[in-house]
Amino acid sequence: MSDNTETGTTPADATGAAGAPPKANEFKRVVRVFFGRTLYVIGFVIVVILILTAIFAPFIATHDPYETNLREKLEQPSSRHWLGTDSVGRDTYSRIIYGTQVSLLIGFSAVFASAVVGMLMGLAAAHFGGIVFALIMRFADALMALPGIILVLLIAGLGGGGIPVVIFALGFGGIAPQCRMMCGLALSVKQNDYVLAGRAMGMSNWRMMLTQIFPNAFPPLMVGITMGIGGVVLGEAGLSFLGIGVMPPVPSWGGMVNDGQRYLLHNPMLSLAPGVAIMLLVFGFNMMGDGIRDAVDPKLRGVI
Amino acid sequence: MNAPDNDLMVEVKNLKMYFPITRGILRRKVADVKAIDDISFEIKTHETLGLVGESGCGKTTTGRCILRLYRPTSGTITFNGKEITNVRESKLKPLRSNMGAIFQDPFGSLNPRQTAGTIVGTPLIVHDMATGSELNDRVAELFNLVGLDPGMKDRVPHEFSGGQRQRIGVARALACRPSLVICDEPISALDVSIQAQIINLLEELQEQLGLTYLFIAHDLAVVQHISDRVAVMYLGRIVELTTSEELYENPLHPYTQALLSSIPIPDPKTEKTRTRIILKGEVPSPVNPPPGCHFHPRCHMAVEECSRERPPLRDIGNGHFVACIRI
Structure with missing residues (x-):
């Protein structure tokens, strides 16, 4: 798919680059492209702020996120409780700050795990073909045939909840799509002569997969991975609502949205604030993924 | 086997490469694409063997069989006195460092990342x-x-x-530092002015490093220029094989004659007198090639007998091989 456009666009560009000026520092170019678009910068800033928030949560939060105070329950936003308090008087603002840690931990770990496993499976299926391809892809098909939510519920239910179980359940659900995507992209990359050249020079299977096929198949997957982080955070929210996600006193955005829905008319901030946090996270990661994809695209080298 | 002949770098004997066409979930074989149908030739050390023919005639497949990117259906390939036809992939590595490959598309053959x-x-x-x-x-x-x-x-x-x-x-x-380089149409994707540069580079390198080339191309003028000997392929078979001077001065096979008559002559007077042999019809499918001589349906000198038996590639003297019963 992307390969066709590649061969289609390169000849024209290559002639332009024939007498190209001395190459500027590659890293600088990537940074320049990435920071040249406002949306990417906004996404990047959001992600950086979220990560910093997670790391420095104790300094940013105004209250202990676990401290209950029944006299101050369900308060509206005030100068003391910036975003109000929940049904047991915990400070919503502080819980959102600490919830960043939980959300990012689950988002990164689950997506990372499913991406590594799924991509390795997809790469192996595409590279070896034959029986390996048949076994891996039928396994992926079987996983996809189960409705995702049932699979996740089953694992989380059997595991009994808690952060590690949530990571495993949501990560497991992400393997099949990653595997299928990778396999399709790797198969199209395999059509290129440089893969043939690699075989002709006696490259090992590992070297072929990791240096030739993977780098060319990976960029389109980057967007899927960043979106996956947002999806996992949403999935965690669903699990928490059903009581098999992150276990109660631990602050999680999804859990907070669901806690607050009972008071939606009376105190909308309880659900709205963590909802906005989730939205910002998803938006930030999506924009950042788009930006990285454009920035590392070698077809743009020398053009921008 | 005989003691390795030091003069021969590659010896191909009765090479066949059939690609099965399968159908259905049981992968039942319904037919074969006969990409290479029983060919034999040699590449001598330090020479350039040109391999010409129209697209789909099996030239690239031949190159890839020698590179052992494919496992031939039958026949033998001997490289530097060692048979490599059925060597396992894991044992091929030393062989691979001794063979180089140049590909047609300079855009697709280099990893863009x-x-x-x-x-x-x-x-x-x-x-x-x-x-x-x-x-x-x-x-x-x-x-x-x-x-x-x-x-x-x-x-x-x-x-x-x-x-x-x-x-x-x-x-x-x-x-x-390979001794053999398989050049698979290395210049056909380039501009004419660049083609000359690459050809000259390949010739210089051959002299400097003592390389042996298998030069696959469809441009006859280029092949004549760079090759010591030329093999002409048609539909999976070699129809004529001889030195490049002999081939261009005295082409014997009707297919070679037709091919050569298509080269324009850069002299308007001679060009006017050039008679072109225009071939009728299309190249038949390699799945179901015509019986006997593959070329007979398009040949201007074909006779009844041509459709019966496959003409052997025979030596008619001075290392000029031709596969035609009418010669």
């Missing part, structure tokens, strides 16, 4: 031939060898022109 230096250096890493500063020196040496500035080795393929990219491809093919 690696720098030129990495591309050229990878064969050395794969074969544990150099590391560290030694690797850098060797890559720079290879860049100089093919006429590229070593200062450009941190650029990616996209930043080079077509001719420069093909030079990178040549450098990669030569990285492990």
Whole structure:
């Protein structure tokens, strides 16, 4: 798919680059492209702020996120409780700050795990073909045939909840799509002569997969991975609502949205604030993924 | 086997490469694409053997069989006195460092996400031939060898022109100091002015490094220029094989004659007198080739007998081989 456009666009560009000026520092170019678009910068800033928030949560939060105070329950936003308090008087603002840690931990770990496993499976299926391809892809098909939510519920239910179980359940659900995507992209990359050249020079299977096929198949997957982080955070929210996600006193955005829905008319901030946090996270990661994809695209080298 | 003949680098005997066409979930074989249908030839040390024919006639497949990118259906391929036809993939590695491959498309044959230096250096890493500063020196040496500035080795393929990219491809093919280089249409994707540069580069390198080439192309003029001997292929078979002077002065097979008559002569007077042999019809499918001589349905001198028996490639003197019963 992307390969066709590649061969289609390169000849024209290559002639332009024939007498190209001395190459500027590659890293600088990537940074320049990435920071040249406002949306990417906004996404990047959001992600950086979220990560910093997670790391420095104790300094940013105004209250202990676990401290209950029944006299101050369900308060509206005030100068003391910036975003109000929940049904047991915990400070919503502080819980959102600490919830960043939980959300990012689950988002990164689950997506990372499913991406590594799924991509390795997809790469192996595409590279070896034959029986390996048949076994891996039928396994992926079987996983996809189960409705995702049932699979996740089953694992989380059997595991009994808690952060590690949530990571495993949501990560497991992400393997099949990653595997299928990778396999399709790797198969199209395999059509290129440089893969043939690699075989002709006696490259090992590992070297072929990791240096030739993977780098060319990976960029389109980057967007899927960043979106996956947002999806996992949403999935965690669903699990928490059903009581098999992150276990109660631990602050999680999804859990907070669901806690607050009972008071939606009376105190909308309880659900709205963590909802906005989730939205910002998803938006930030999506924009950042788009930006990285454009920035590392070698077809743009020398053009921008 | 006989003692290896030092003069022969590659010996191909009765090579067949059939690609099965399968159908249904049981992968039942319904037919074969007979890409190469029983061919035999030799490549002598330090010579350039040209392989010409129209697209789909099996020239590229022949090159890939010798590179052992395919496992031939039957027949034998001997390289430097050693039979390599059925050597397992894991035992092929030493062989691979001794053969280079240059590909047709300079845009598709270089990994767009690696720098030129990495591309050229990878064969050395794969074969544990150099590391560290030694690797850098060797890559720079290879860049100089093919006429590229070593200062450009941190650029990616996209930043080079077509001719420069093909030079990178040549450098990669030569990285492990191979004795045989399979050039699979190395110039047909390039501009005419660049074609000459690459041809000259290949000739210089052959002289300098004592290389042996299998030069696959469909451009007859180019093949005549670079080759010592030329094999003409038609639908999976070699129809004529001889020295390039002999082939162009005295083509015997009607297919070769038709091919040669299609070359324009760069002299208006002679060009007017040139008679073209226009072939009728299309190339038949290699799935179901015509019986007897594959060329007989399009041949202007075919007789009844041509459709009955396959004409053998026989020597008619002076190493001129031709597969035609009418000669």
